Amino acid sequence: MHLHPTESLCCFVVLVCLSCTLHDIEVTDAAAEDSTTSQATTGSNHQDNAETSEERPGLDSNPEDATLATNDGNDPGSGTASSLSDGVNDGWIGGSCHSDEDCRYQGGFCLTEVDGFPGGTCSLACESQCPSPAAPTHTSSGCIAIDKVSSREGSSCIASCDPSADESGCRPGYRCTRRLLFQYTSRSIDVCLPDDVAHDQEPLVAWVAEASGCLAHLATLDLPIESTEHTASNPACAIEYPVLFPAILNGFTFFNSAGQATPLKISCRMAVALMRMIDVMHDLGLDNLTHLGVYNCKVSADGKPSRHGMGNAIDVAKFHGTDGTTYTIYQYYFQNTDVGRMLRNIAEQLHQHKVFNQVLTPEYNEQHANHFHLDLTWPEYPNEWNKH
Numbered sequence: 001m002h003l004h005p006t007e008s009l010c011c012f013v014v015l016v017c018l019s020c021t022l023h024d025i026e027v028t029d030a031a032a033e034d035s036t037t038s039q040a041t042t043g044s045n046h047q048d049n050a051e052t053s054e055e056r057p058g059l060d061s062n063p064e065d066a067t068l069a070t071n072d073g074n075d076p077g078s079g080t081a082s083s084l085s086d087g088v089n090d091g092w093i094g095g096s097c098h099s100d101e102d103c104r105y106q107g108g109f110c111l112t113e114v115d116g117f118p119g120g121t122c123s124l125a126c127e128s129q130c131p132s133p134a135a136p137t138h139t140s141s142g143c144i145a146i147d148k149v150s151s152r153e154g155s156s157c158i159a160s161c162d163p164s165a166d167e168s169g170c171r172p173g174y175r176c177t178r179r180l181l182f183q184y185t186s187r188s189i190d191v192c193l194p195d196d197v198a199h200d201q202e203p204l205v206a207w208v209a210e211a212s213g214c215l216a217h218l219a220t221l222d223l224p225i226e227s228t229e230h231t232a233s234n235p236a237c238a239i240e241y242p243v244l245f246p247a248i249l250n251g252f253t254f255f256n257s258a259g260q261a262t263p264l265k266i267s268c269r270m271a272v273a274l275m276r277m278i279d280v281m282h283d284l285g286l287d288n289l290t291h292l293g294v295y296n297c298k299v300s301a302d303g304k305p306s307r308h309g310m311g312n313a314i315d316v317a318k319f320h321g322t323d324g325t326t327y328t329i330y331q332y333y334f335q336n337t338d339v340g341r342m343l344r345n346i347a348e349q350l351h352q353h354k355v356f357n358q359v360l361t362p363e364y365n366e367q368h369a370n371h372f373h374l375d376l377t378w379p380e381y382p383n384e385w386n387k388h
């Protein structure tokens with residue numbers, strides 16, 4: 001087991017419960033996972049008041065910031081800055097074509113007008129990755145399921161939108177639209193698809209904006225995430241569409257501070273965020289994390305629940321790499337070492353990929369010296385963090 005409970009708890013003890021014994025902390029921490037036994041208290045939890053939405057008046061509500069688009073890891077921003085008119089992607093993925101011969105690279109084929117692609121579009125079969133641009137005039141591309149946008153089946157590389165080159169980001173007849181990357185459950189990319197199929201795409205943000213659509217979305221993913229019941233100790237703590245998120249999903253494990261891999265009771269939207277987080281964790285070579293608490297019914301003096309009290313937050317104390325490295329925030333976050341840099345990069349990536357609306361690190365304040373506070377702040381979702 002990677003985790004030594006006393007190690008993970010020592011910081012917690014020092015920071016949040018100066019007068020408690022270690023045993024007390026273990027009970028408190030376990031109770032924080034239990035919706036029926038945890039109770040709003042003051043001064044006994046690491047969470048600070050800034051985590052209640054109403055207490056961050058400086059945040060603008062900007063729905064655009066809550067889109068679930070992320071960089072796909074294929075660097076779609078690396079495309080050319082030239083015009084997307086004739087010649088761009090010529091002979092390359094996204095270029096116009098009449099037949100496969102027009103797609104002058106190994107394995108290239110043409111999605112023709114018969115397939116529904118105006119002027120034809122060069123493509124390439126893919127499992128997950130698409131090749132990097134081979135010339136400055138090429139845009140990047142992403143691997144998406146093709147069966148819903150053409151008469152073909154399987155997955156195919158489709159050119160990314162390039163808004164730096166053209167207002168629409170796509171050739172005439174095509175529209176920039178967001179699609180899930182093939183084999184991902186939560187990672188998306190903006191690609192150029194024919195106008196008439198692009199509008200069919202339900203924006204990923206829609207089912208987040210409408211919480212009622214979240215459970216239906218989860219159901220389509222065929223993941224072991226179950227809807228559950230939730231009765232809060234304080235009525236203020238309501239979890240919107242509560243689900244049980246498995247401790248191990250897609251090869252990534254969520255441990256609590258006692259080293260136990262137990263399911264997390266969270267909101268449906270938070271489940272979506274954690275699925276997206278897992279993708280980022282894999283990209284960073286991480287295979288598990290240790291959290292200090294997820295659901296915790298804490299209510300401010302004026303009766304407002306914290307985001308933990310809505311099942312919309314997680315406090316992460318450490319991450320673990322597939323190479324065996326442990327990244328403990330309290331010990332290493334500020335260090336000028338590979339481990340310290342990695343921790344800062346993890347926070348940066350969670351922010352960049354808009355996995356959560358808010359990322360608070362030890363840079364934020366002393367209450368966060370031993371963990372990242374990661375939350376959803378719906379509908380106030382500025383996707384911000386504390387880096388200055």
Ligand SMILES: [Zn+2]
Nearest residue numbers: 047313315373
């Ligand atoms: Zn927190």
